Amino acid sequence: MADPLAWIPEQLELLESLERRRSIHIRATQQGPSVDWKERELLNFSSNDYLNLAADPRLEAAACEAIQREGWGSGASPLITGRGQNQASLEVALAQFEATEAALTFASGFAANAGVIDALADRGDVILSDEKNHASIIDGTRLSKATVRVYPHRDLQYLENLLKQCSTFRRRLIVTDTLFSMDGDIAPLPELADLAEAYDAMLMVDEAHATGVFGENGRGLCEQFDVEDRVSIRVGTFSKALGGHGGFVVGSEPLIHWLVNRCRPYIFSTAPPAANAGAMLAALKIVHDEPQRRTDLLAKAKWLRGKLREIGWSLGDSESQIIPVIVGTENLAMTLSAQLHEMGMMVPGIRPPSVPDGECLLRISLSCGHTQQHLDTLVEALTELRLG
Incomplete structure (x- = not known):
């Protein structure tokens, strides 16, 4: 019998010939700004652990306590029997932290974005999405039966023209990252809120890379720009600055009740384990109690x-802890990444499909755990590579 998957090896060979075949590696430990990788300890400039909480003993203790109280697995989806006390407490704490009426937790940030978009927009509606939005947003627009219009990155005039053309649709949904994960630049949130109000559109934002980092209380860029009350739907993740796993949505009580009834990734996924909820309760407290973590991080990012x-490196419009060193070609990005690896630093090269052709880069991701010596080491290495 012919192998129905016989085409895969040929396609893998094609990826190999294009130097785009990816493989999975195993790290030993990850403690703060360093990582044990292939029997070497490297300075880690690749992690999204922005507040240095992923290995914080307080999160570990909270997770262990939750396991002792509720066990490990949740056993079922939230609407069956899977939602435990820790998850319920976390959703209450999230709503308080985000200054919203209600919150809902998801198995991943990807599931939150994809599911919420599908639940909000259907046939007869239109979604207007920034071209550099995260893959989870893009996939959410594809899952929806709504018409999709993509606008050039942060191009408000283009977006307004689209909104004028879309007046006949039943509902309009504008969706954007607040902090873009590859470029480190920021969405024009006040202007987007103006357009949403002017054209009677829902505005959904993904604060994944901004939660815990921006805003007086660490709620993100909506807080920093004072547009929280003007944004209909806010999505976030536990897996970056909060040092955990999973995603969440915050907003009005009717929004959350609608998602409970219509968001397929929430309805049909096993609830996250109590251990994660316990750890994230601890993380939210740290974000509240230790604002110096985010102020220190942003100061280091500005300096770097x-x-x-x-x-002489090109960093685009980065204004954040995500710093892209834009080099253009795929070969150069991967060569520089390998050279930095040999110099004791993990700085990933980013290439298609993560970025468009011709926009390859090194993605530097800072943590408040990086010391000035760590930053000096990185600057010295990039100076050598720039001049060499």
């Missing part, structure tokens, strides 16, 4: 961006 621009 200034130094790298002085050297």
